[in-house]
Amino acid sequence: MHSLMEDDQLSSLIQQIKNRLNHLSEAEKRVGAYITKYPELVPNMTSKDLSIKADVSEASVVRFCKSIGAANFKTFKLELAKELTLSHEDLTDFSSLQKKDSPYDLFCKVTQLNKRAIESTQLSLERKNFEKAVEHLLSADRIIFFGVGGSSIAAIDGSYKFSRLGYHSVMTPDFHQLAATIPFLTSSSVFVAVSMSGKTKDILQLAKLMKNKNACIIAITNAQNSPLFKLSDIQLCTPVVEQDFRIGSIASIMTQLNIIDALYLSVFHLSGNQLVDQYREAREAVIKFRR
Amino acid sequence: MHSLMEDDQLSSLIQQIKNRLNHLSEAEKRVGAYITKYPELVPNMTSKDLSIKADVSEASVVRFCKSIGAANFKTFKLELAKELTLSHEDLTDFSSLQKKDSPYDLFCKVTQLNKRAIESTQLSLERKNFEKAVEHLLSADRIIFFGVGGSSIAAIDGSYKFSRLGYHSVMTPDFHQLAATIPFLTSSSVFVAVSMSGKTKDILQLAKLMKNKNACIIAITNAQNSPLFKLSDIQLCTPVVEQDFRIGSIASIMTQLNIIDALYLSVFHLSGNQLVDQYREAREAVIKFRR
DNA sequence: TCATTTATGAAACTTAATTTCATTATTTTT
DNA sequence: AAAAATAATGAAATTAAGTTTCATAAATGA
CATH class of the missing domain: 3.40.50.10490 (Glucose-6-phosphate isomerase like protein; domain 1)
Structure with missing residues (x-):
């Protein structure tokens, strides 16, 4: 029985987060969960933004980054952005607009959506x-x-x-x-x-x-x-x-x-x-x- | 003598900087020159770093970003990082529509172009x-x-x-x-x-x-x-x-x-x-x- | 139970990005 | 050619972002 490796498709960073999710503390887990849910929104966010979305403190965001092996929040974002351009696997769950989404969040989601729609015209x-x-x-x-x-x-x-x-x-x-x-x-x-x-x-x-x-x-x-x-x-x-x-x-x-x-x-x-x-x-x- | 086509390989952001270089002011030109010379270093630099390397003020770095159409230094870095990961396979050189392009080729090119345009709204x-x-x-x-x-x-x-x-x-x-x-x-x-x-x-x-x-x-x-x-x-x-x-x-x-x-x-x-x-x-x- | 470890967020602190503003160079007008 | 207007620039102030520290609370284990 070889593989149920559908997730292999996902870029390694996101995959890595998923793998580690269970080994993380409560707060860090929430950070990871948010990131894996909306990865393409993260590179445009500040640590504060993310802390609010994941409902943790900013410190926990930083700690999360270190836990998964990044030097700091900024390099993490950078790495994530790079990986997302490679994997066309795209996880914007548009149907669930969050109550707490800021206008800029919505802008990012709409942009994703439109981009993807055009792509799939092909x-x-x-x-x-x-x-x-x-x-x-x-x-x-x-x-x-x-x-x-x-x-x-x-x-x-x-x-x-x-x-x-x-x-x-x-x-x-x-x-x-x-x-x-x-x-x-x-x-x-x-x-x-x-x-x-x-x-x-x-x-x-x-x-x-x-x-x-x-x-x-x-x-x-x-x-x-x-x-x-x-x-x-x-x-x-x-x-x-x-x-x-x-x-x-x-x-x-x-x-x-x-x-x-x-x-x-x-x-x-x-x-x-x-x-x-x-x-x-x-x-x-x-x-x-x-x- | 092989080809003068080196520029074809370049991603559009860097290409865009090169195109505009001559329309920029002295200080901004130096920023652009540095970036096109060492693009892969820039995403990890701060505005201060870059200002030192290009021998201009930090203000000029920020101004450069706005000149080439980025909202700010950070989005610029992000975009640059993304483009650099898109290895040189991306040949949507829209400026040269080939005579032999079939309608469907053109459709694909337009789709690419539109997709990319929307993406860069961010x-x-x-x-x-x-x-x-x-x-x-x-x-x-x-x-x-x-x-x-x-x-x-x-x-x-x-x-x-x-x-x-x-x-x-x-x-x-x-x-x-x-x-x-x-x-x-x-x-x-x-x-x-x-x-x-x-x-x-x-x-x-x-x-x-x-x-x-x-x-x-x-x-x-x-x-x-x-x-x-x-x-x-x-x-x-x-x-x-x-x-x-x-x-x-x-x-x-x-x-x-x-x-x-x-x-x-x-x-x-x-x-x-x-x-x-x-x-x-x-x-x-x-x-x-x-x- | 009490000590120890671990997890956490608030706040302090550090670093980075952006804007403002005064100065200087350049161009245009007179 | 002088004066006025415009544009370019960097220093410094401001604002924003990221990181660390530290006090507190929860969990664990003797």
């Missing part, structure tokens, strides 16, 4: 679909972005970016205004539907109307098997990210934007250099116009 | 300022978000999020419409100005007008010493991120949004549970309304 996005999407966008005669609520942000960003590339690209939050443009669509029009759940009625309805015009429907969504997922021609899936049950999903906007960014960059890149000059012009105009 | 954001900002927002009688171009995205997201918390929170891209609301501002109104460069004229002008009303001006910007930076009461700095010279900064939107997310979450968290119920109600209304 997991959820299918290469082939992405390349198909780029292809369609490249030759699009117009691009319509749409999203409601939180997803409207990504839609706005998309329409903004593609406009700058010279595309006829729009996003309005107004369903009816958008519906009015449908008669003018062709089979080379592209509808980019952004929706986390893939169930938003407005989006589904628009998508159906566009489908009648043979427009290409690209869905940026995280829900497999949602109506939108099934209805769309190309699915660009965002990862399912942790949510706080009270405030919903913060990070999913990031994953949507990340995909939009990649689409934008790819289209820009492929559409070649003839665009660059036009782009520069537009950019200069903007700079001048910073009146 | 470098640039000052804890104290962040906590001050949260405090002001908590007791704000109204919140005005403003940004133009790419930065409008974050402003929209901010107004959207804070509206959901029940705040009187607005963002319009229309300068004049916004200006018209100024007479109604009080000293507990908050103006959140989002601008990468900190030079956008519209924003500066609005900020000045709001200042007359004693409103609190929070700047989300990456440029230290920009007019906006100086004009504002609280500065929340985004990190200076790699840019592609042709398409500008993609990732900075992410860093802006990350800060907005953190502000939102903090205010939500602090404003306590009485809000939760109202929030749930609003949420349910939205779900029902997905007609």
Whole structure:
């Protein structure tokens, strides 16, 4: 019976703390417990911060460091920071926001969360679909972005970016205004539907109307098997990210934007250099116009 | 003669220092020179140590850190330590997009870039300022978000999020419409100005007008010493991120949004549970309304 | 039970980081 | 070219962070 060594994955410092946890005194144990729970928050903390979080004195924090073999608190933090960049094992338990979390703690947690969400876009996005999407966008005669609520942000960003590339690209939050443009669509029009759940009625309805015009429907969504997922021609899936049950999903906007960014960059890149000059012009105009 | 590519190996922070070296003042330049020469020694040094080695004052060391976009000496050391452990495998050299890059390659690069940008928000954001900002927002009688171009995205997201918390929170891209609301501002109104460069004229002008009303001006910007930076009461700095010279900064939107997310979450968290119920109600209304 | 050891936090102390401020150099304006 | 404004700088003061000391309390063992 060889190994149940799942923990081998963890970096050695954290592992070492875990191993020693039982040999430590009560106070030091609490310090170790906190550190192993939120390792990535620690390098930004002071000894006082940590003492409060672990509910011990500052002296105990220092003693903890010495117990596990560090010269002092500072070298310990440094070592921990280094190790965390190596191990992508990441333990931020976002779902349990502590009552005593300070704003800065929350900032650190959100940053972790967003970072991780973006990282895992690589997991959820299918290469082939992405390349198909780029292809369609490249030759699009117009691009319509749409999203409601939180997803409207990504839609706005998309329409903004593609406009700058010279595309006829729009996003309005107004369903009816958008519906009015449908008669003018062709089979080379592209509808980019952004929706986390893939169930938003407005989006589904628009998508159906566009489908009648043979427009290409690209869905940026995280829900497999949602109506939108099934209805769309190309699915660009965002990862399912942790949510706080009270405030919903913060990070999913990031994953949507990340995909939009990649689409934008790819289209820009492929559409070649003839665009660059036009782009520069537009950019200069903007700079001048910073009146 | 092999390759001139030695710099490709370098991590972005050190590379960034090298790039900026010529734009720095004499004393800061010496600090940067020392750091790029002996980067692995620096994380264990104190500001005094480094000041002696670089033959400058301690103040200049601190100033150097701010110049390159770090919140303070400590976050700088931390970031440097992290980057040094990332062995030279990290080749996201964004500045040289290869002609042969496939869309999916570009997707991966963008993802890396965005991830890294968010991560380094921890470098640039000052804890104290962040906590001050949260405090002001908590007791704000109204919140005005403003940004133009790419930065409008974050402003929209901010107004959207804070509206959901029940705040009187607005963002319009229309300068004049916004200006018209100024007479109604009080000293507990908050103006959140989002601008990468900190030079956008519209924003500066609005900020000045709001200042007359004693409103609190929070700047989300990456440029230290920009007019906006100086004009504002609280500065929340985004990190200076790699840019592609042709398409500008993609990732900075992410860093802006990350800060907005953190502000939102903090205010939500602090404003306590009485809000939760109202929030749930609003949420349910939205779900029902997905007609 | 009483001595001894161990664990702990409060407070004192030491060290480090940051800011302020006066001085000097540099640039711009007149 | 002189005067004014601006920017750069380090010394010193201030503030923050880390460490040690010491008194106290709990646990252990004769």
